[in-house]
Amino acid sequence: xxxxxxxxxxxxxxxxxxxxxxxxxxxxxxxxxxxxxxxxxxxxxxxxxxxxxxxxxxxxxxxxxxxxxxxxxxxxxxxxxxxxxxxxxxxxxxxxxxxxxxxxxxxxxxxxxxxxxxxxxxxxxxxxxxxxxxxxxxxxxxxxxxxxxxxxxxxxxxxxxxxxxxxxxxxxxxxxxxxxxxxxxxxxxxxxxxxxxxxxxxxxxxxxxxxxxxxxxxxxxxxxxxxxxxxxxxxxxxxxxxxxxxxxxxxxxxxxxxxxxxxxxxxxxxxxxxxxxxxxxxxxxxxx
Numbered sequence: 129x130x131x132x133x134x135x136x137x138x139x140x141x142x143x144x145x146x147x148x149x150x151x152x153x154x155x156x157x158x159x160x161x162x163x164x165x166x167x168x169x170x171x172x173x174x175x176x177x178x179x180x181x182x183x184x185x186x187x188x189x190x191x192x193x194x195x196x197x198x199x200x201x202x203x204x205x206x207x208x209x210x211x212x213x214x215x216x217x218x219x220x221x222x223x224x225x226x227x228x229x230x231x232x233x234x235x236x237x238x239x240x241x242x243x244x245x246x247x248x249x250x251x252x253x254x255x256x257x258x259x260x261x262x263x264x265x266x267x268x269x270x271x272x273x274x275x276x277x278x279x280x281x282x283x284x285x286x287x288x289x290x291x292x293x294x295x296x297x298x299x300x301x302x303x304x305x306x307x308x309x310x311x312x313x314x315x316x317x318x319x320x321x322x323x324x325x326x327x328x329x330x331x332x333x334x335x336x337x338x339x340x341x342x343x344x345x346x347x348x349x350x351x352x353x354x355x356x357x358x359x360x361x362x363x364x365x366x367x368x369x370x371x372x373x374x375x376x377x378x379x380x381x382x383x384x385x386x387x388x389x390x391x392x393x394x395x396x397x398x399x400x401x402x403x404x405x406x407x408x409x410x411x412x413x414x415x416x
Contacts, residue, residue, distance in 0.1 A: 129400040130369035130408050131391050132168035132346060133161045135384050137208075137375030138177065146383040147374050149174065151191035158196050158203075160385045165392040165402030168204045168236070169196070170284075172375070177208055178246075178260055182216030184209065186224040186231075193233050202405050204235035204414070206284050212243075212263035218271045229279040235414065236284040236308070237276035241269030241295035244288045247321025255321065262288075269295055273306065280415045282308030288323050288350075293337045300341040308414040311338060311345040312371065315359060317352020319378070326357040335366065344369065344412055348376045355390055364398050 135157055139147045148157045148171070158169045173188040184207065193205050207228065210221045228234040246260040276283045283306060285296055299305040313334050316323030324330035326349045338345065346369035347359045354360045354377070360370045372387040379387065392402050403411060 129364060129395045130168065130344070130346065130403045130411060131166045131388055131395075132170065132369070132371040132373075133158075133166040133384050133388055134170045134348070134371055134373035134375035135161070136171050136373075138172060139374050139378055143378065144374060144380050144383075148384070151188050152195070154192035155195035157384050158192065159199060161388045162196070162200055162203065162405070164385055164388045166388045167403050167405045167408035168206070170206055170208075170371075170373070170375070172208045176210070178211045178213075178262065180210055182210050182213060182220050184221075184224040186227040189224070189228055190231060190233065193228075197233065200405060202409065204282075204405060204408060205233060206236035206238060207234075209238050209240070211261070212265070212268065218264075218268040221268075222272060222275060225275060225279070225281075229281055234279065234281050236282040236310070237272060237279065238286065239269060239272045239276065239283045239309075240264045240286045240288075240292075241266065241272070242289060242292040244322050248319065249321060266295060273299060276308075277306040282310065282412055282414045285309060285311045287311060287313050287334070290324070290334070290337065293334065296343075297337070297341070300343065306415075308412055309343055310369075310412050311341075311343050313345060313347050314376075315347065315349045315352070315357075317349045317357070317376075320351035323350065326352060326354075326359045328358070328362050331359065331362055331366075346371050348372075350376050351378060353377055353379075355394060360391055360394055361398070364395055364400055370395075 315326035347363040348371035
């Protein structure tokens with residue numbers, strides 16, 4: 129079973145002082161997570177996903193990933209990317225992928241084939257006024273897929289809504305999907321106003337949509353706990369994989385190593401072992 133750890137997202141230290149924000153902190157926690165059984169590492173830098181200039185500096189990624197590669201030369205990384213906005217092209221928003229691949233560091237490219245309204249709630253549960261939209265057209269998604277094909281890296285398909293699967297289906301059923309694709313079902317936790325709720329029925333609906341595609345898949349709960357909700361167990365029992373980490377959970381007390389260890393303990397209780405980095409490269413059919 130593959131364990132992926134999404135280490136920080138936009139979580140600030142005022143919420144959890146243990147969240148890694150600097151390149152050195154990301155490197156330190158990343159290596160500790162690998163030691164506990166994580167095989168894929170994902171992190172954000174301090175460049176904003178929404179509201180910035182539409183570009184991400186690849187240098188902070190290089191600073192953290194290069195430290196990990198000294199000890200784990202086959203490590204698998206992938207970054208985030210800026211959301212779309214008027215005047216911001218997909219070529220600008222995806223340019224850091226190009227540089228990270230040129231440095232030989234990119235294992236997976238982000239493929240976000242759709243737009244998500246990132247709603248939140250007031251304390252009484254009513255929808256909160258907001259206008260945060262993570263925007264990607266199908267044309268943007270095609271650019272992401274074809275760039276990953278050209279760069280010969282894997283593809284991390286983020287599935288925030290069922291419509292995102294329809295994009296993936298088109299590529300896969302046409303026999304046009306590059307090698308190395310992994311499908312990531314992002315369920316919406318109690319604090320998230322998007323996505324399917326983390327239930328077994330919701331997971332099975334997603335699995336029905338991809339049952340003829342033959343692709344590896346994992347589950348994550350955005351704004352919630354993938355283990356406490358039962359989604360990790362449901363995925364493990366069905367042959368799937370899992371994403372943990374401070375980005376999706378927003379945990380206020382534990383660190384990423386604790387969350388990886390918890391997922392590995394659950395997997396071993398179900399007679400599944402964490403995949404090594406090399407085993408993960410084989411399971412995902414990663415190119416290169």
